[in-house]
Amino acid sequence: METIAGKARDNNVRIVIDAEQTWYQPVIDALTDELMQKYNALDGGPATCIASFQAYLRRYPQLLDQQIQRADEKGYKLLFKQVRGAYMVTEAERWEREGHEGLGPVWSTKEETDASYNYGIERALSTIAEQVRETGASRLGAVFATHNSISVDLGIRLLEKYGLAKRQEENGKLLLSKEAAGSIAFAQLYGMKDDLTNKITGSIEAPGGFALVVKSMSYGDLRECLPFLARRATENKAVLEGRGGAMAERIRLGREIRRRLTPLN
Template sequence: MRARSRPTPKSSANVTRFLETLFTGYLRQPYWFRPIPTLQPFFMSPASPTQAPPISFEDTRVAFASKSDVQLRKVYALFAAMNNGTLVKTGSGLMKSALKWGLPGTKFLIKHSIFEQFCGGETIAECRPVTNELGKYNIGTILDYSVEGEGSDRSYDHTRDEILATIDEAHRSKHIPFSVFKVTGVANVAILEKIQAGKLLTPQEEAAHARAVARVDALCARAHQHGVRLFVDAEESWFQHTIDLLAYDMMAKYNRETAIVWNTYQLYRHDRLDALKAAHDTAAEAGYFIGAKLVRGAYMEKEARVAKQRGYDNPINPTKNATDALYDESLQYCVDHIDRISICAGTHNEASSLLLTQLMQQAGLAPNDPRVWFAQLYGMSDNLTYNLANAGYNTAKYLPYGPVAAVMPYLLRRADENTAISGQSSREFLLIQKEIRRRQGR
């Protein structure tokens, strides 16, 4: 049997050097270390019902008002590193190896660098300072338990209990407007896929699926009991329809008075606006409300690969422009049917965010209309979140949490996505650089 390799002194030093760079925020930029005035929270007066103040997503004074000198430097260093695709790839491998080898200080360095940037903590309690800080700027928090399940009933039950705890936390806190979960966190993926394919389940599979449905129902029932909105996250297309049907069943049961259960629509799929329209028609006929979180999508490469392997047409739009157009058309559809559909624009796209503010004004909707929300990931696109909140719009940050090692897959995806999304890291980097220079009076 081959012995597991151990870190060499050189590899250990490389790991430590990489993590220390992220932790300290030191990238040989001398002007970072000159005094920078700390800004205090500030906001405009509430907007009138239909006339919000003009929004500029270039306003870094608002976007980074919550960041101190040191925090801004650390974030600058992190996005500078994430601008480099080779460094991200190498650093990701080093971090995984460091955790695997148990190198001293690894967890501490990760927790106070990339983890601190994109996550709230390891537990709900650790997230509270972040939740309260966001709340000072009229920004809500969406606690997102980001630990991937192990595929056992014990794991599914644990995830259910953790999501129930986030719902209870939302009920207690005025700063937490939503909870969120993935169906695959409480249900067997193979069974979901088998149902979508129209295959018969064995008695054991039927029993397992019944337990999964009961877990989902328990989450929705608790959310309804406490009046907490609950997102059902979107997943891969080969079992998404099963998730849709489950979400609609829960909507029919719990969305009679208002939108408690919200489904998620990935608009990089060419069929999702049609799915939203069909869901709206059914809801209108049956007398319940729709909650719709609109995103572009998170599994593009995987979708293309699986479609090719299985011999069916790729469900993803042929171009980014097509996805952008479909997303914006979906925003328009939701606003046109706001009497039945509540909407959350889960996007880092400035054009789509601005469009939704314009559609709201055209429809005579107040910026703080409770049926319309904007959401971004914690640690990203603060120029959107803080400027929207400052103008009076309902905004929230997805705040992942969980044990450092267990959340690493999520963190590495964030790093990869920032590198892969055209200009995303560069955009974040330049905005932070602009704010540093503004504070320096340049």
């Protein structure tokens, strides 16, 4: 990890350290924190390392509060990608198999997970706004990786509420402040939820060419990429089911195909 982070710093790119199951996560958290202290130091140039936080964990709200406080105390910039989480089934199976009593490490319902995720959005944006007011710059950066339109709508509203973006009279779009630009982004998987991606880009602009929404994609030949894409589809099963999921996506794609094939009058 040290070698990878060093190479990333030398080439002026960032690395995202992924999150895994809870029985691996404490070690990953410790390594990530050590790397951020070294490669995200406030006086050490551009920040390099991005942590991954899982909102479906019961400990997440407290963990986020602790990480923000720790970054302030240790003097490094906290960068993180926030996801809902991908291992709900295996976490529950292991908890039951090992005979644990009480509540498992993962929230029991989607509503609880959504509340935890949305807490992360509000906590991050309010912290960025506070830092900008106090120092004129942000020491926190967050990528909200989500296919949930309610969470995206919340994020857009909070940007305006906390003064991180102002609505432009000429086009009605929000314009992100220059102090917050580069510290906030949304993310979706490439090939999924393009309607949500387009909604974000149609609602907010950022100065200086900063991206406000990014698409995660695999790179390589089919043999290398297919397992990754299959896993992502499995992990995002809830997104692909029911209203607003695969059915709605097929309708949108079919409409676009027909539009492109229909001759202009």
